[in-house]
Amino acid sequence: MNHWLLDTIAEQRGRALREADRAQFYREMGRELSDFDEELLRETTAALEIAVLDLKIDRLADEPERLDLSRTAAAESFRLLRVLPLPEESMAAGTHLLRTSVLAVLGDRGADAARWLRALEMEGQWPDLPLASQNWGERCWATLTDVWLRLVRKKGWDDRDMVLERVAELRGAQEEFEREYLHALDPLEAKRSALELIAIYHLAKAADVLAHYITDGVQACLRPRDRFWDIPVPKIDSAFDNLLVPQPSWSPSTTQQLRKLVAAPYLAPNDWTPRSEAYFVFPLAQGTPGKQCGLAATGVYQPSLRSPWLAANAGEVARWLGSQRSEDISLGVDWQPNDRAIAIVSPQDDGPGNRRGSRDYGLMLETVHTTRPSIVLDESFPLGKDEVLAGTLSQARDVGTLAAITARKLKVRGPVIAMHSRPDYVWKLAEKLKSGQSESVSDDVRFVQDYVAAELGAQFPLVDMLAHGIGVHHGGLPEEIRMLVEWLFEKGQLDVLAATTTIAQGVNFPVSGVVMAATQYPFGQSMPPEDFWNIAGRAGRVSQGQLGIVALVARNQQEVAERRRFINDQTGDLNSALIELVQVAADELSDLGGIVYRHPEWSSFLQYLVHTYRQMGAPDNFADQIEQVLRGTLGFEKLRAMDSLLARRLLGGIRTYVDYVAQPQQPLKLVDSTGFSLQSIRTVMTHRGNLGPDSWDRERLFRHGDRTLQDMMGVLLRVPELRKNLNSVLGGKTPDGDKLARIIKDWVNGEEITTIAARHFQKEGGDEVTALTKCGQNLFGKLSQTSSWGLNALLAITASGLSDDERSNLANLPSQVFYGVSTDEAVTLRLLGVPRRDPTGRRTGFAYRRGFANDSSTPPGAVGTGLAAGIGFSR
Numbered sequence: 001m002n003h004w005l006l007d008t009i010a011e012q013r014g015r016a017l018r019e020a021d022r023a024q025f026y027r028e029m030g031r032e033l034s035d036f037d038e039e040l041l042r043e044t045t046a047a048l049e050i051a052v053l054d055l056k057i058d059r060l061a062d063e064p065e066r067l068d069l070s071r072t073a074a075a076e077s078f079r080l081l082r083v084l085p086l087p088e089e090s091m092a093a094g095t096h097l098l099r100t101s102v103l104a105v106l107g108d109r110g111a112d113a114a115r116w117l118r119a120l121e122m123e124g125q126w127p128d129l130p131l132a133s134q135n136w137g138e139r140c141w142a143t144l145t146d147v148w149l150r151l152v153r154k155k156g157w158d159d160r161d162m163v164l165e166r167v168a169e170l171r172g173a174q175e176e177f178e179r180e181y182l183h184a185l186d187p188l189e190a191k192r193s194a195l196e197l198i199a200i201y202h203l204a205k206a207a208d209v210l211a212h213y214i215t216d217g218v219q220a221c222l223r224p225r226d227r228f229w230d231i232p233v234p235k236i237d238s239a240f241d242n243l244l245v246p247q248p249s250w251s252p253s254t255t256q257q258l259r260k261l262v263a264a265p266y267l268a269p270n271d272w273t274p275r276s277e278a279y280f281v282f283p284l285a286q287g288t289p290g291k292q293c294g295l296a297a298t299g300v301y302q303p304s305l306r307s308p309w310l311a312a313n314a315g316e317v318a319r320w321l322g323s324q325r326s327e328d329i330s331l332g333v334d335w336q337p338n339d340r341a342i343a344i345v346s347p348q349d350d351g352p353g354n355r356r357g358s359r360d361y362g363l364m365l366e367t368v369h370t371t372r373p374s375i376v377l378d379e380s381f382p383l384g385k386d387e388v389l390a391g392t393l394s395q396a397r398d399v400g401t402l403a404a405i406t407a408r409k410l411k412v413r414g415p416v417i418a419m420h421s422r423p424d425y426v427w428k429l430a431e432k433l434k435s436g437q438s439e440s441v442s443d444d445v446r447f448v449q450d451y452v453a454a455e456l457g458a459q460f461p462l463v464d465m466l467a468h469g470i471g472v473h474h475g476g477l478p479e480e481i482r483m484l485v486e487w488l489f490e491k492g493q494l495d496v497l498a499a500t501t502t503i504a505q506g507v508n509f510p511v512s513g514v515v516m517a518a519t520q521y522p523f524g525q526s527m528p529p530e531d532f533w534n535i536a537g538r539a540g541r542v543s544q545g546q547l548g549i550v551a552l553v554a555r556n557q558q559e560v561a562e563r564r565r566f567i568n569d570q571t572g573d574l575n576s577a578l579i580e581l582v583q584v585a586a587d588e589l590s591d592l593g594g595i596v597y598r599h600p601e602w603s604s605f606l607q608y609l610v611h612t613y614r615q616m617g618a619p620d621n622f623a624d625q626i627e628q629v630l631r632g633t634l635g636f637e638k639l640r641a642m643d644s645l646l647a648r649r650l651l652g653g654i655r656t657y658v659d660y661v662a663q664p665q666q667p668l669k670l671v672d673s674t675g676f677s678l679q680s681i682r683t684v685m686t687h688r689g690n691l692g693p694d695s696w697d698r699e700r701l702f703r704h705g706d707r708t709l710q711d712m713m714g715v716l717l718r719v720p721e722l723r724k725n726l727n728s729v730l731g732g733k734t735p736d737g738d739k740l741a742r743i744i745k746d747w748v749n750g751e752e753i754t755t756i757a758a759r760h761f762q763k764e765g766g767d768e769v770t771a772l773t774k775c776g777q778n779l780f781g782k783l784s785q786t787s788s789w790g791l792n793a794l795l796a797i798t799a800s801g802l803s804d805d806e807r808s809n810l811a812n813l814p815s816q817v818f819y820g821v822s823t824d825e826a827v828t829l830r831l832l833g834v835p836r837r838d839p840t841g842r843r844t845g846f847a848y849r850r851g852f853a854n855d856s857s858t859p860p861g862a863v864g865t866g867l868a869a870g871i872g873f874s875r
Helices: 004-008 010-028 038-057 064-081 090-106 110-122 136-153 156-183 187-216 314-321 399-413 423-434 443-456 461-467 479-490 529-536 557-567 577-584 592-598 600-615 622-631 634-642 644-661 668-674 678-687 708-716 720-729 737-748 753-760 768-798 804-809 813-819 824-831
Strands: 238-246 258-267 294-297 303-306 339-352 359-367 381-384 416-420 470-473 496-500 513-516 547-553
Touching: 004 010, 004 038, 010 038, 010 064, 010 547, 038 064, 038 090, 064 090, 090 110, 090 136, 110 136, 136 156, 136 187, 156 187, 339 399, 339 557, 359 399, 381 399, 399 416, 399 423, 399 496, 399 513, 399 547, 416 423, 423 461, 423 470, 423 496, 423 768, 443 461, 443 479, 443 753, 461 470, 461 479, 470 479, 513 529, 529 547, 547 557, 577 600, 577 634, 577 644, 592 600, 592 644, 592 678, 600 622, 600 644, 600 668, 600 678, 600 720, 622 634, 622 644, 634 644, 668 678, 668 768, 678 708, 678 720, 678 768, 708 720, 708 737, 708 768, 720 737, 720 768, 737 753, 737 768, 737 813, 753 768, 768 813, 813 824
Parallel strands: 339 547, 416 496, 416 513, 470 496, 513 547
Antiparallel strands: 238 258, 294 303, 339 359, 359 381
C-alpha cells in the first residue's frame, strides 16, 4: 500500500535519511559535519508527520499495510528529528524532545527514544522546564512535557515517582492559579485556553494512570463521569494503545494470563477487549544445536516457530509443523539495543612516505549495506593513522596491527572488544593495543593483578596488560581469571578486551564497538552468519551511546570484497542434525552397533533409542513405534525427500539395533547413568582388567607412584565419546594413559598452573606463555571436564559392589578432578565460586580446615563473595 504524500517525497526521504545517518555517525565519532543539510531534514520531517497524522486519523482504515506504513513514516521522522540541534529556549527544546519521542513510540522505536533521552541527560542537555511558572498555562504545558518525557525515558523508579509527584503538584496548584489565569484573558481566548487545559488535564491523568500501572498493574480508563479536575471534562472517552504480551505458559489452562502495557494516549470510541492468547515454549529438538528455538501455540493452538534466526526454509518448517497446506507467516523482529553500523576498515595508499621507498597510509572505514537495519554512509570515513603501531603502508597491512589501530581509534567512545581467531594471535593483538598507553591502576585492577600473579606468576603478560587497561580472554586461561577479566570489563575498568572469536558463545558485555581481525574460529572453521550477528549485537549495548560499531578489518581490496560477502551471507536452512549424521555414515547404516567407534557423534542417537526403549517398558513392537516417531520429524521428512534409499537404509539399521538392544542381560540402565552408548559400556567392561570396587580408594588414587589412575585413563582412552578430547590433550600422539594420569594428579594435588604447564606442555626452547595457553586449553577445556565425566561413568560400571556409604564417600571424586582440588571442603568452596587460589597463594579449603567454617567473625556470604572481595581461597 502507498500514500500519495510519501510517494511524492520518496526521493527526498532517501536523501534526508542518508543525511541523518551521516550526521549521527559523525557526531558519535566526535567529528564536526560542516555541510550538514538541516533544512532538508526539517522539511522532510514535516511531510512525514502529516502522512502519519493522515494515516492515524482514519480509524476505520485499520489494515495491516496502513499500520505498517504509518509506523515506518513515524520511525523515519524520529530518525530525522533526533539529529537536529535542540532549540535554546527550554520549552521549545522540551516540545522538540516530546514530539520526537511520540513519533518514536508510534514507530515502534520507544526503546531508542528512551536511550536517546538518557544520553541527553548525561550530556547535560535535558531542558530546564518552567515547572514553577506563575503562568498557569505555561506551568501546565511544562509539567505535561516533563511527565511524558519521563515516561518515555523510564530511568528507573525515580522517573516513575517524579511523574506521580508532578501530577499531584499540578492538581494541588490548580485551585490557586487556574481561575486567575482564565479571568485574565479575554472571553474568546479564555474559552480556547480552557479547552486546551482540558486536554492537558486528560493527558496528565493518563500519565498518572500509566505510572501507577507500571508498578501496580492497575488498568484504568478515563470516563466522562470522572471529575478528577475542577473543570468539567467534555464527553470524550480516552483510552490507551494496548500491547498484548502473552505470558510464557506450559499448559492450556493459563491461556488467560496476559499483561496489558500502556504505550501512548489516543482517542478511542470503545473499551479495549482482551483476547485469549498464550505461548507454549519448549526447546525445538530439530533446531540447530546451540540456537534458541521454540514452538508456540496461539489462541486456537496452531503451532508456530519462534527463533531469533530466520530460517531460509521457513515454508518447509511450516508444513512440517502443520500440514502440506500450511504456509509460513514470518513475524520477524530484528531486535537490537542501539543503532549500529557494520563496517570494513582497510588501509589506503596516501602516496610516498617519509622513509625512503615507503608509502604513507590512512585507515578508511566503509559502512556496508546489510540484510538487517544498519547505518550506511555514502562516503568512506577517515580514521587516520597510528605512527606508533604502523609508520608505513606495508606495516599497516598486518591484520593484527590493523585491528589494534582500529580498536584504539574506537575506544575513545567506550569499551571495545577486539577479536582474533587464535590465542597466540590474541596475545600479539593485546601487546599492540598496550603500546603507548599510560598506566593507571585502580584497586579492582590491582586485586586481579595480584590474583593472576599468584596463579600464573608475576611475569605473566596479563599482569602488565591490565595495568594498561587491556584485558585478555580466551579458552587457554583459567576459568577464574576469565571471570575476573569479565568482571573488570563490565565495571568499566578496562578500555579494550582482546579475545578469541569464540567469545560469541554467550558472553554478554556492554561495549560501544567490536573489531574483528578474523571471521574464523580456531583451526580455520568459518564463523556461521548467526554467530556473526550475535557478535554484532554486542556493540552499542545500553549505556554505551546511541551507535554501536562493528568493524571488520581487511588488508586489501580482495579482502574487502571477501568481508562484504561474509557480512551479507544469509542464515542457512533450519535442518536436523540427523541429516548430516546419516549422510556422513551412509555406507555404515546397517551396523549401528559398530558405527559409534568410527563416528562417535552417533552416540547421542543410540542413547536416545535405549532410553526410549526403557521408558516405554521394553515393548515388543518398539521398532514400529520408534519408526512412527522418526517419520514425524523434520529431519527424516527431509531425508526421505532427498534420498529415499538412504532413509530406508536408516530404518533398517534401527530395526537391527533395536533387536540387539532387546537381547537379555544388556546393561541398559548404565546408558542413562553414564552418558555412554551401549557399545562404549561393553568396551569398558571388556578392557577394565583388574579395575573393580577395591580400585576406588580416594587416598591412593591420586598418589604419585600408584598406577590405578593410569589404568583407568587407559580404559577411558578406548571410549569413543571421550577419545577425541583425551587424545587432543596428548597432542594427537599415541594414547598414553600414564601422561594423562600424571597431569590429573598434579592438578588435584594442588600444583600451580605454571608448574603443570612447564612440566607437561612446554616444549624444549618454547616460551612460558605458549605453554600456559596450551595448558589452559587442554586442562580446563578438555581434560578436567572429560576425565571427570569418564571417571564418574567408570565408577558406575566397575563399583557396583560398593555399599551405599562407600559410594557416598566417593561422590565428590569426579568433582575433585573437575575443580582441581583434593578435599570435599574445597569442592564445596569451588561450588560457591571461590577460586583455586587467592592473591596470598593459599589453597581452597586451607582456611576452612583451620576453623574458617566455624569462625563467627566471618560475615555471612564472605566465602561466596570472595572472588570480588579478595577473600577467596583456592585449591
